[in-house]
Amino acid sequence: MLLFKDTSMVFTFFFLVSLFFIVKVDATYESHSDKSPYIFDFTIKRKKVLYNNDNEKIILSINNSNDTYGPTIKVKPNDEVRIRVTNLICNEQELAKGANGKSKIWQDYCQASLHFHGLINIGNKVDGVPNLTQKPIENGESYWYNFTIPEDTCGTFWYHSHSSVQYGDGVRGLIIVNCVEYDTLKNNIINHLEIFGTSTLQSKSLLFADKNVLSSTTFIPKKFDDVTKEHNILLSDWYHERTIDILEKDVLVDDGTNDPRFESSLINGVVENNVQMKILESNTKYLILRLLNSGTSGTQVFHIPNKKLIIFETDGTLLNPYVTDTLTMAVGQRYSVLIKIEDEDKNEGFPIVKGINGCNKMMGYVTKTFWFTPIENESTITQNVETYIQENQSNNIRISKLPNFNNDELYKEYDNAKDGEIWKSNNDHSLKRIELFYDNYKAENTYKVNDKTFEEYLESPIIIDNSNNTILEIILNSKDHMRHPWHLHGFNFQIVSMGKGTLYKSAIVNHRTDIDSVKQYFQDLKYWETSRKSPLIRDSINIKGHSFVVLRVNLTNLTKKQLGKWLLHCHVEWHVSKGLGAVFQITNTSTATPNNGSNNKPISIDTMTTKIKVLTIYCILICLINYYIYIKFI
Ligand SMILES: [Cu+2]
Structure with missing residues (x-):
């Protein structure tokens, strides 16, 4: 059977096949269901952005993003992850400042690394600490972080640079490890609220007296999928100046004893107040929020007026759901929170929910209002939302006066969802x-x-x-x-x-x-x-x-x-x-020696380019051989 009408088609076919292989080397995949590895390609580069309308700031952008966050990584247990980080952080002037040991501050800042905060058991050599677990990624170099998500990993994590003070300017993002237990717990909470409503919820209490309910699946969880929205909220402090400039001018100087003051806070990368998260639909009943304090200094406070926050995961640990009004988050901490949208949240048929955020700044708080608003972009709905927000903005919020505000660690109040005991020794x-x-x-x-x-x-x-x-x-x-x-x-x-x-x-x-x-x-x-x-x-x-x-x-x-x-x-x-x-x-003297990361050396861009060139030549040769075989023997 003749598949190709002429020889040029054969050549074109094989050439396209070879191109496919070349393209796949550099492709970035966010999610898929097959067994092949998740490949992420992160290029970190300085970028000038505008904030508060016309103020300029240079950030460190991952893959040309316009804010200080890279893409969210969504994976499952046992998934293989490969992340290539390419460092294009500094320009020539900045590189010159750090060259030949002139300024260690600039030398460190112009190098790169990536740490996977909270992901344990993925290996010391992918921990991303420069000069400890790996050589720093120098300007122009790339480095692969290859690891497998362990079987028992579940929940919310994040990645960030561990070089100098970089992640305040960018180089950070969320990692979500989806798993059955998380979904079961979430659905059991929803099932409970469907039966008992929210009026019985008591602040500072656990939702379930019996932990066994967490593993029960006596209902059909999927029936709530259409009325449940999931959203990520990344919180951070914000400095108008670059962190490297603050470090050099105000921190690592003889009289730099006080912490620099941040000017504002970020909600999902946005500096402006009244951020809208357009995620709600007319039938939305439940909101699952994954929160991360990805800041460089300030403790974050999160509150939804007149609503109970049901906290069911923190730092990758599932919790017996804890009911509160106000959540406090240390830098680096993550929380999963469920809230119920009620009929009284509806305005002209669509729900609008107000939130309050406080970012701890010395003795006080930077306070912001944010909004969960309809996904619909019909002009009448947008106008209604704008009017509603203007009429319902908050003034003079006292974060420390919010109901059940507490900035202590709730180490006894929170309860692991899984049965366990204190780790102890027999002797x-x-x-x-x-x-x-x-x-x-x-x-x-x-x-x-x-x-x-x-x-x-x-x-x-x-x-x-x-x-x-x-x-x-x-x-x-x-x-x-x-x-x-x-x-x-x-x-x-x-x-x-x-x-x-x-x-x-x-x-x-x-x-x-x-x-x-x-x-x-x-x-x-x-x-x-x-x-x-x-x-x-x-x-x-x-x-x-x-x-x-x-x-x-x-x-x-x-x-x-x-x-x-x-x-x-x-x-x-x-x-x-x-x-x-x-x-x-x-x-452990009785087993292996520790891995110091020396076998995970940075690969320069030149080396990678050479590999791609070799692959291209190889593919073209294969095409030519096939072409020769075709005209000679077929
Ligand atoms: Cu400290």
Whole structure:
């Protein structure tokens, strides 16, 4: 059978086939259902954007985006992910500033990296910490982050640069790991509200007394899909100047002891007030919101007037749904929240819902109003919405006066959806305690943890030999007066205890319950033993000034991917620049040596271009051979 009418068609066919292979190398896929890897191609480049109508700012844009966020990555457990990051951050003048060791600030800023915040068990070499788990990605170079989403991963995560203070200017985005358990929990909440309504919801209480209900699927979940909308809300502080300029001018200078003040806040990348999220339809009954505090410094507050927020996931941990009015989020934290849209939210047949956002700025808050509005763009509806917003704007919002406002970590109120218990050891040998003390050394303009800066820990980490299959207990003491948001890489932790004052390891060992902090610690341990709850598992936490927190990390049955050097650091970019962080090196002398990332070397663009050229020549040769075979033998 003749498939091609003439030889030129044969050539064209094979040439197109070869082109397909060339194109696939660089293609970016956001979602698919087959087993092939998810490939993302991120080019980070400086870009001038306008905000507040005509103000200019240079941001770091991923793939030419007009705001400081890259695309949302949506994956499932067991998916393979490949992300290529290409660094085109600095122009020649900026590169010259950092060249030959002239300015370390600019040298660091012109390099690139990508960290996957909260994704654990994906491997140390893809943790994205320059000069610790990988070589920095230099200007003009590309680097592949290849990993598999672990089986038990579920919920909301994010990616961000770990180089200098870059992610404040861009290089950040959301990662959603979809999974059956999340959907089951969500649908069970909706089912509960369908039966009992919202009038019975009690603030500061758990929705279900019995956790078994979380796994029940006695109804048809899909019937609510049409009336449920899901939306992501990315919150951040906002500086009119670039973070690198602030770092150079105001932070890493002799008199730079105070934090720079941010001017405003961002809701989904927008600086202006009264942001509209056009997502509602006339029949929308439920709103699922994934919230992320992706800021560089400020704690975020989220509130919907006259509505209950039903919180059912945080930091990739599913929760027995917790009912509240106002949610507070430390930098780095994520939350999934469900709210119900009622008939009284409707205006001219379409729902409009108002939201309040506060971003903590020194003693006060930058406050914003935002709106969930109809997706319809008919001019009459748009006009109605505009009028409604003008008539219902909020003035003089006092964030601290919002109902059930609380900026403490709710470490006992939240409850893991899954049954569990406190991670503990059968004997003292396998419970390893580490005490850390951090403070601001104003005379030196540095922060230190146990008298060492973050830079010093890069050279000499805290070694944890895990040949005993340890439960690690980190006692983190703030000697500073400020609140700091801490994040642990590579592992999540249980929040075992928190309180005022200082907690010493020796005082625990000696059972000094006459000291308040020790008394609090043992009271909390007793609470976990006697209550039906287990400590909340998460990866980011706000720690108040002059207080302590006890975090347990489960180092039993480690895989090779968990060995290596991992950061524990404050997520305020200005503070980590001044030294507020430490490095743990998890080793296991009885198994493999840690991976220092040296086998994941950056690939230069030239190398990649050469590969594509070779592939092109190969494909053309194949075409020619086929063409020759065709005219000679067929
Ligand atoms: Cu801090």
